Amino acid sequence: MRFSKGNLILILVFVGGIIMPTAILSFLGFRNIQNEMFLAQKNFDENQAAFQKDIEDAINKEQEKIYQETKAASLFLYEQPRSLLEFGNAASFKDVAGIEAIFLYNNESLVYPDISSKHFYNTHDFSAIVASPLEQRLFDAEQDTSHSESLLPRLMKSSSLFETRNEQVLNILGIVRLCYRNKDYNEALKWLKVLESHPHLQGYLHADLTRSVNLLHFEILVKQKKHAEAEDYSLSVLNQFLQSESIEDIPSAKFFFETAFSQILSFEDLSQEKRESFWNLRANFNRQLGYMEILSKYRKNFEELLDNDFTTKEGILYRNDNGITLFKMGYPLLSGNQIVIAKIDEEAYRTRLLEKVKNISQRWKNVPFSIVDERDSILAGSIPDSSSVLSQSRLSEAFAWEFSLYEKDISEIRQESRQRMYLMYGLLLFSLITVIFGSFFMFRFIVQERRLLAMKANFLSSVSHELKTPLTSIKMFAEMMARGRVAKVEKVQEYSGLIGKEATRLENLIGAILNYTRMEHGTGAFKWEKLDFSVCARKVFDAVEDIGVEKGLEFHTRFEPGAYVMGDYTALYSLAQNLIENAIKYTNAPGEITISVYTEEDRAVFSVTDTGVGIDSSEQKNIFNDFYRVGDEMTRSTKGSGLGLAIVKRVAETHKATISLSSKLGKGSTFTVRFKKVD
Numbered sequence: 001m002r003f004s005k006g007n008l009i010l011i012l013v014f015v016g017g018i019i020m021p022t023a024i025l026s027f028l029g030f031r032n033i034q035n036e037m038f039l040a041q042k043n044f045d046e047n048q049a050a051f052q053k054d055i056e057d058a059i060n061k062e063q064e065k066i067y068q069e070t071k072a073a074s075l076f077l078y079e080q081p082r083s084l085l086e087f088g089n090a091a092s093f094k095d096v097a098g099i100e101a102i103f104l105y106n107n108e109s110l111v112y113p114d115i116s117s118k119h120f121y122n123t124h125d126f127s128a129i130v131a132s133p134l135e136q137r138l139f140d141a142e143q144d145t146s147h148s149e150s151l152l153p154r155l156m157k158s159s160s161l162f163e164t165r166n167e168q169v170l171n172i173l174g175i176v177r178l179c180y181r182n183k184d185y186n187e188a189l190k191w192l193k194v195l196e197s198h199p200h201l202q203g204y205l206h207a208d209l210t211r212s213v214n215l216l217h218f219e220i221l222v223k224q225k226k227h228a229e230a231e232d233y234s235l236s237v238l239n240q241f242l243q244s245e246s247i248e249d250i251p252s253a254k255f256f257f258e259t260a261f262s263q264i265l266s267f268e269d270l271s272q273e274k275r276e277s278f279w280n281l282r283a284n285f286n287r288q289l290g291y292m293e294i295l296s297k298y299r300k301n302f303e304e305l306l307d308n309d310f311t312t313k314e315g316i317l318y319r320n321d322n323g324i325t326l327f328k329m330g331y332p333l334l335s336g337n338q339i340v341i342a343k344i345d346e347e348a349y350r351t352r353l354l355e356k357v358k359n360i361s362q363r364w365k366n367v368p369f370s371i372v373d374e375r376d377s378i379l380a381g382s383i384p385d386s387s388s389v390l391s392q393s394r395l396s397e398a399f400a401w402e403f404s405l406y407e408k409d410i411s412e413i414r415q416e417s418r419q420r421m422y423l424m425y426g427l428l429l430f431s432l433i434t435v436i437f438g439s440f441f442m443f444r445f446i447v448q449e450r451r452l453l454a455m456k457a458n459f460l461s462s463v464s465h466e467l468k469t470p471l472t473s474i475k476m477f478a479e480m481m482a483r484g485r486v487a488k489v490e491k492v493q494e495y496s497g498l499i500g501k502e503a504t505r506l507e508n509l510i511g512a513i514l515n516y517t518r519m520e521h522g523t524g525a526f527k528w529e530k531l532d533f534s535v536c537a538r539k540v541f542d543a544v545e546d547i548g549v550e551k552g553l554e555f556h557t558r559f560e561p562g563a564y565v566m567g568d569y570t571a572l573y574s575l576a577q578n579l580i581e582n583a584i585k586y587t588n589a590p591g592e593i594t595i596s597v598y599t600e601e602d603r604a605v606f607s608v609t610d611t612g613v614g615i616d617s618s619e620q621k622n623i624f625n626d627f628y629r630v631g632d633e634m635t636r637s638t639k640g641s642g643l644g645l646a647i648v649k650r651v652a653e654t655h656k657a658t659i660s661l662s663s664k665l666g667k668g669s670t671f672t673v674r675f676k677k678v679d
Contacts, residue, residue, distance in 0.1 A: 044366070048390065048405050051364040055403065058356040059395055066352070067316065069096045071333055074340045077104040077112035096342075098349035101291045105339040108306060113288035113295070169195070169209070176216070185220045192217045211252040218260050227267045231274070234260040238285075250296060254289040258282065294343055298324055302341060318397050325349075325398055344398055353396060354380055368408060374400040470502035526568035526654065530678060533572060533604050534559040534597040540576040541595055544584060552589025558596040563604040565675040567655045575651040578644040579608040579671050587612030587668070604675040611668040620661055624649040648673075 073094040096102070104112040172191055179188035195213045214237050221230040234257070241253055261282035265275060295302060305319045305328050315333040319326045325344040334340060357371065357380045370381040384406050395403040477495040486492050538559050548555060565572070583593045587610040594609040615623060624645050652659045652673055663669035 044408055047364060048367055051360070051367045051369070052391070052393075052403075052405060054360045054364070055357060055369075056393070056395070058360055059353055062353055062356050063397065066096065066098055066349075067329065067333060069094075070099055070102060070329060070340060070342055073099075073102055074104050074329075074334070074338070077102065098345055098352045099342050100345040100348075101294050101343040103291065103295065103302070103341045103343075105306065105341070107337045108339070110295075113291040173209075180216075180220070183223075185224050189217065189220055192220070211249070211256040215256050215259060218256075218263075222263060227264075227269055230260075231264055231270075231278075234264065250289055250293040254286060254293070257289070258286055261286075298322065298326075298343075301326060305341060306339065316397070320399070327398065346399075349398060350379070366408075368406040370404050370406075371395060372402050372404075470506040473502045474499050474506075526571060528566060528568060530564055530566055531569055531572070532561060533563045533565050533567075533606060533675065534561055536569065536572050537576045537595065537597045537606060540573060540580055544577070544580055547581075548584045548593065551584065552591075553584065553587055554590065554592045556592065556594040558594075558598060560598040563597050563599050564678050565604050565655070566678050567675070571651045571654065575648050575673065576606065578648050579606075579673075582644055583608050583610035583612065583669075586610065599677060600674075602677050604677045606673045606675070607670065609668065609670040614665040614667050614669055615661070615663040616665045620663060623661075624659075 073096050076094050102112075103110065172195060176188050176191045176195075179185070179191065192213055195209065196217070218230055218233055218237075221227075221233060237260075238257065261278050264270065264278050265282070270278070301319065301321055301324065305317070305326055308317060308319075308328070315330050317328040319328070325346055327342055327344065329340040329342065330338065354371075361367075361369070361380065368381070368384050370383045371379045373379055379401065383404075388407050390405045390407055392402055392404045395401040477499050480486050481492060481495055486495060538557075541555075541557060545555065580593075580595060587593060591611045593611075594607075596605070596607045596609075598605055648671075649659060655675060657673055657675045659671065659673045661669065661671055
């Protein structure tokens with residue numbers, strides 16, 4: 001088979017640009033798949049190293065973030081209250097997630113929290129809020145004996161009533177309860193003032209009664225609706241507390257001030273200015289008391305950590321002892337002689353770090369690892385049953401966390417590599433199949449193109465011959481008649497008939513070519529209208545009936561009216577003409593041709609049946625192709641262009657109709673076209 005120059009170039013490009021690279025890539029792909037096991041192990045080792053680096057970087061970055069947040073929070077500690085009145089205007093404290101308490105030192109002296117009297121007690125400031133000191137109130141209470149003149153001397157001086165001091169205290173408490181129950185609040189206050197004049201008296205179980213007495217005193221004032229006195233009393237107790245030589249029983253003091261300040265904030269008659277002051281006072285003072293409680297409880301740990309010089313360049317030193325974890329921060333993170341000691345909230349700190357570990361481990365699900373604490377509790381990951389440890393490292397400076405990486409089971413690596421191998425084999429096979437099918441369709445396209453070119457060449461030769469033959473006959477008969485060589489009238493009529501017949505033949509051939517060209521331009525060249533196809537088919541039959549009759553053929557027709565379709569009249573006329581003329585052309589006498597137009601449900605059916613030569617089954621799939629004609633013998637015996645059935649098929653497709661063929665060689669053929677019927 002000979003190929004055109006364009007086809008040869010296309011074949012060379014296809015072979016050089018697709019087949020050869022595909023073959024090379026397939027060869028290399030098969031080699032790489034064989035090394036997949038080695039690559040999987042290497043990839044796992046690289047993933048482990050990357051995973052370990054990501055985990056360590058995430059922990060270090062999160063700890064560095066905690067240091068910076070702690071540093072920022074320590075700047076606010078310098079703005080915390082230095083006198084009693086400053087509590088109401090203290091700056092908002094910055095909490096740090098994972099840090100329970102922050103202590104600020106400067107030149108090894110505690111700056112925050114420090115609630116000693118030398119920092120807070122200021123007589124001038126205090127007088128603006130409190131009417132008189134607590135001692136003056138207690139002195140006034142002792143001088144006022146109008147109601148207790150008969151009871152107080154007997155209770156305090158008569159040993160016949162109370163043998164010991166503890167019994168005196170217990171009985172005074174009993175009197176206070178009795179007065180409180182009977183709502184004799186003034187009498188109860190007088191007895192409470194007796195107890196307040198002797199602080200740190202012990203009651204049941206040798207407990208300090210000071211804050212209990214203070215709280216009961218405050219609540220009685222609230223019961224009496226003496227809100228202003230209750231406010232002054234709570235501040236007077238605060239002042240007394242701050243003036244103490246030593247701070248003792250911080251939990252009970254914290255409970256009293258929290259309760260008293262919370263109740264004061266619930267007073268409806270409290271001014272907005274006082275409400276803001278007491279709000280800040282409660283928040284800041286209770287925080288300081290909480291910090292002081294921690295400081296007093298772990299004073300030894302703080303002192304040891306404070307005395308320990310830094311040995312790290314980062315300015316961070318950790319200490320884990322007696323169930324608490326502290327870290328010390330100094331230069332270069334802090335300037336000058338500033339030191340911050342922070343107590344870690346282990347649960348919150350651990351949660352904060354493990355959240356980062358969780359986020360990273362989700363991206364590296366195939367890497368076995370574990371993180372265990374000092375008690376060998378698994379915090380993250382899991383410990384494989386039979387895998388050996390590849391590496392271990394300490395993960396957090398705050399805790400003794402052990403980070404371990406484990407070897408992966410060889411069977412798991414094989415399974416993963418096997419899955420990838422199957423996937424790669426599948427992709428490679430798919431690419432090869434694609435290339436094979438592409439090559440097949442490529443060569444099929446080239447063969448079809450070559451065949452089409454051959455049919456076009458045959459068409460041009462045939463059309464040239466078909467055009468030349470009638471023109472030659474017309475020219476010859478016309479010249480004979482023009483020169484007077486034909487004298488008889490019978491001959492003139494005969495030659496005139498031959499000229500008309502050849503002219504009709506020439507007209508039909510040119511019409512077929514024009515119709516084919518029209519089909520090439522698509523539906524845009526059509527004029528759509530509603531028409532009765534039976535009328536159109538009858539006109540075609542009337543035009544060609546004489547040709548069949550002269551040939552000795554017998555016609556059977558059935559034209560049912562009302563077979564309306566939407567279409568182009570010229571195109572439908574051409575369809576009917578080609579099918580009827582083909583039946584006449586390929587049917588020899590004595591033969592029969594049946595032409596039918598009828599309706600069938602929602603379809604208009606056009607059928608042409610002949611008893612002619614028929615079409616072989618091997619040829620039936622090609623007869624609707626452009627320029628195709630059946631067999632060389634038929635081509636020689638019957639004239640034609642090879643466009644008739646191609647035009648029929650294109651008209652049917654354009655009108656969304658179906659065309660079917662039923663034929664047996666030597667028995668005849670039936671062509672049936674079904675159009676969509678319109679009302």
